Amino acid sequence: QKEVEQDPGPLSVPEGAIVSLNCTYSNSAFQYFMWYRQYSRKGPELLMYTYSSGNKEDGRFTAQVDKSSKYISLFIRDSQPSDSATYLCAMSGKETSGSRLTFGEGTQLTVNP
Amino acid sequence: KAGVTQTPRYLIKTRGQQVTLSCSPISGHRSVSWYQQTPGQGLQFLFEYFSETQRNKGNFPGRFSGRQFSNSRSEMNVSTLELGDSALYLCASSLRGLAGDTQYFGPGTRLTVL
Numbered sequence: 001q002k003e004v005e006q007d008p009g010p011l012s013v014p015e016g017a018i019v020s021l022n023c024t025y026s027n028s029a030f031q032y033f034m035w036y037r038q039y040s041r042k043g044p045e046l047l048m049y050t051y052s053s054g055n056k057e058d059g060r061f062t063a064q065v066d067k068s069s070k071y072i073s074l075f076i077r078d079s080q081p082s083d084s085a086t087y088l089c090a091m092s093g094k095e096t097s098g099s100r101l102t103f104g105e106g107t108q109l110t111v112n113p
Numbered sequence: 114k115a116g117v118t119q120t121p122r123y124l125i126k127t128r129g130q131q132v133t134l135s136c137s138p139i140s141g142h143r144s145v146s147w148y149q150q151t152p153g154q155g156l157q158f159l160f161e162y163f164s165e166t167q168r169n170k171g172n173f174p175g176r177f178s179g180r181q182f183s184n185s186r187s188e189m190n191v192s193t194l195e196l197g198d199s200a201l202y203l204c205a206s207s208l209r210g211l212a213g214d215t216q217y218f219g220p221g222t223r224l225t226v227l
Binding site for chain 1: 117144146148155156157158161163168169171203205207209210211212213214215216217218219220221
């Protein structure tokens with residue numbers, strides 16, 4: 001079983017829809033939770049970063065972390081065609097692991113005009 | 114500030130050959146990590162270097178190796194290439210390489226093994 005599970009999709013929504021992306025994880029040592037966005041033929045770019053449990057909002061994006069359920073989410077409001085990309089959840093934990101990130105498989109999102 | 118750069122962007126090799134990929138981190142960043150991305154496995158951690166020392170290693174065979182130079186630039190080498198090594202190889206840099214440090218990714222090197 002993978003440490004981080006993410007529904008690979010693909011997910012197709014109309015422009016303006018609310019998108020919900022989710023990951024579950026098994027390693028309770030994870031403390032730092034990230035969402036990366038990856039456009040085709042590009043490297044991942046950091047979208048949201050959350051430490052421990054809680055919510056974080058940045059414009060149309062909201063990240064939620066529920067450590068008790070080992071579940072993280074990314075919500076995209078008023079989705080745009082430019083949001084079409086692969087979304088990757090990533091996590092890291094104890095100091096002894098350095099900055100090593102453990103990724104979910106990625107969810108491919110298409111927002112249709 | 115310039116981002117993470119990787120060279121070459123594309124490579125085609127044949128089985129049995131070896132390959133060297135290069136990564137230049139963001140100026141001032143001392144930690145460089147390498148990841149392999151494939152459709153089936155997603156992004157998998159290869160290794161991390163900090164101050165020219167390998168600090169962390171993923172679950173890959175010894176054919177995969179790397180090094181870091183005093184200017185923080187890093188190279189990774191894959192010897193005796195196999196078809197399954199075809200992947201996007203991503204390099205990421207961070208300031209101190211600590212858990213929670215933001216990692217910035219380069220565009221990747223697309224390796225195709227024929």
